[in-house]
Amino acid sequence: MKQTKIAVLGAGSWGTALANVAAENGNQIMLWAHRAVTVEEINSRHTNKQYLGDRVLQANIQATTDLKAAVDGAEIVLSVVPTKATREVAKQLNQALVELRQSVIIVAATKGLEPETYKFASQMIEEEVMPQNLTGLAVLAGPSHAEGVIKHDPTTVVAVSKQLSIAKQVQAAMSNATFRVYTNDDVVGAELGGALKNVIAIAAGTLQSLGYDANAKAALFTRGLNEMTQLGRSYGANAMTFMGLAGVGDLFATATSEHSRNFKAGMQFGQGKTMDEVIDNMGMVIEGISTTKVVHDLAQQKGVEMPISEAVYQVLYAQEDPKIAINNLMERPLQQEGK
Numbered sequence: 001m002k003q004t005k006i007a008v009l010g011a012g013s014w015g016t017a018l019a020n021v022a023a024e025n026g027n028q029i030m031l032w033a034h035r036a037v038t039v040e041e042i043n044s045r046h047t048n049k050q051y052l053g054d055r056v057l058q059a060n061i062q063a064t065t066d067l068k069a070a071v072d073g074a075e076i077v078l079s080v081v082p083t084k085a086t087r088e089v090a091k092q093l094n095q096a097l098v099e100l101r102q103s104v105i106i107v108a109a110t111k112g113l114e115p116e117t118y119k120f121a122s123q124m125i126e127e128e129v130m131p132q133n134l135t136g137l138a139v140l141a142g143p144s145h146a147e148g149v150i151k152h153d154p155t156t157v158v159a160v161s162k163q164l165s166i167a168k169q170v171q172a173a174m175s176n177a178t179f180r181v182y183t184n185d186d187v188v189g190a191e192l193g194g195a196l197k198n199v200i201a202i203a204a205g206t207l208q209s210l211g212y213d214a215n216a217k218a219a220l221f222t223r224g225l226n227e228m229t230q231l232g233r234s235y236g237a238n239a240m241t242f243m244g245l246a247g248v249g250d251l252f253a254t255a256t257s258e259h260s261r262n263f264k265a266g267m268q269f270g271q272g273k274t275m276d277e278v279i280d281n282m283g284m285v286i287e288g289i290s291t292t293k294v295v296h297d298l299a300q301q302k303g304v305e306m307p308i309s310e311a312v313y314q315v316l317y318a319q320e321d322p323k324i325a326i327n328n329l330m331e332r333p334l335q336q337e338g339k
């Protein structure tokens, strides 16, 4: 396999797990973290206990707090910080690339929408990184909890780029026997799928905590996927993307797994915890919380009915009782399916 120099920006659970996959494939890996203590731990003990417990990481992962050193000579840069840090980190990346006079493929692995602008991670990166420093832009999406990837559960994801040759380069660098990468060219569909499923996963956790069974979960998944697809259509996304890994695949993984930060948050909302309590308890980013607010705004702006996402908004941002929110959903005017 061709060895590629890959830089990973963000040493949380997903950045560290992706760095580990890339390192297992024999690539040369630099992992950028903004905290020196994280870098020290990864370089000396090959663990990242805060995010991945006792899992031992590949010894060939080299961590650094110096972003310029991390990306120096890299062909591919994976951006794996939370949505709220993506623009700021992209600015730092651009500065480093300008100083190095270097151009890279950037892969956004973040799943969310910027609150003020409703932009996707790839759009923020495209706005902040100068074209001469950008060889190509891709997104990595699909059902892939870091906790499963790090213990080699068979995992399938999708590398998505408007330029298929770029998606194929990412596919080649990241694929292995337990991490299978497909390609796609529907960037908007993949990024929307990755962001919107988090809102439905919060609802799934809430259903779970209320003790509802398979009927309610099937209703949530099916109608949730429907409204995700409808919003996707309003963006010109391919409806089939929502039937693939970045859509139903990621929805299933996130809305059924107790590894999911969004699902776990939903359980706590169902138990009556406040937003501050839920965020404090998690200690990791729960992208669906801010995405719920963005989706509430976007659905109105685009004239798309998204009743389940709106119910999650009412529970999170208007403190509505989840049982009342569910009753309200069930009592909406009756409809024909497929409209």
Ligand SMILES: NC(=O)C1=CN([C@@H]2O[C@H](COP(=O)(O)OP(=O)(O)OC[C@H]3O[C@@H](n4cnc5c(N)ncnc54)[C@H](OP(=O)(O)O)[C@@H]3O)[C@@H](O)[C@H]2O)C=CC1
Pocket: 010, 011, 012, 013, 014, 015, 033, 034, 035, 051, 080, 081, 082, 083, 085, 088, 089, 109, 110, 111, 112, 144, 145, 146, 147, 283, 284, 285, 287
């Ligand atoms: N976890 C998963 O399984 C998956 C996550 N994702 C997506 O990946 C993205 C990252 O998630 P995840 O890894 O789970 O998040 P975590 O909360 O586990 O980690 C976030 C990391 O980003 C760092 N960070 C936060 N702000 C900044 C900043 N301004 N500059 C530099 N680093 C910063 C944090 O540092 P610090 O430790 O100092 O806070 C931490 O290392 C999210 O969009 C998520 O939806 C996608 C697929 C799977």
Ligand SMILES: O=C(CO)COP(=O)(O)O
Pocket: 111, 142, 143, 144, 145, 146, 198, 201, 250, 253, 254, 259, 260, 261, 262, 263, 285, 286, 287
């Ligand atoms: O996107 C993910 C899995 O594909 C991770 O979801 P959570 O952030 O809910 O853990």
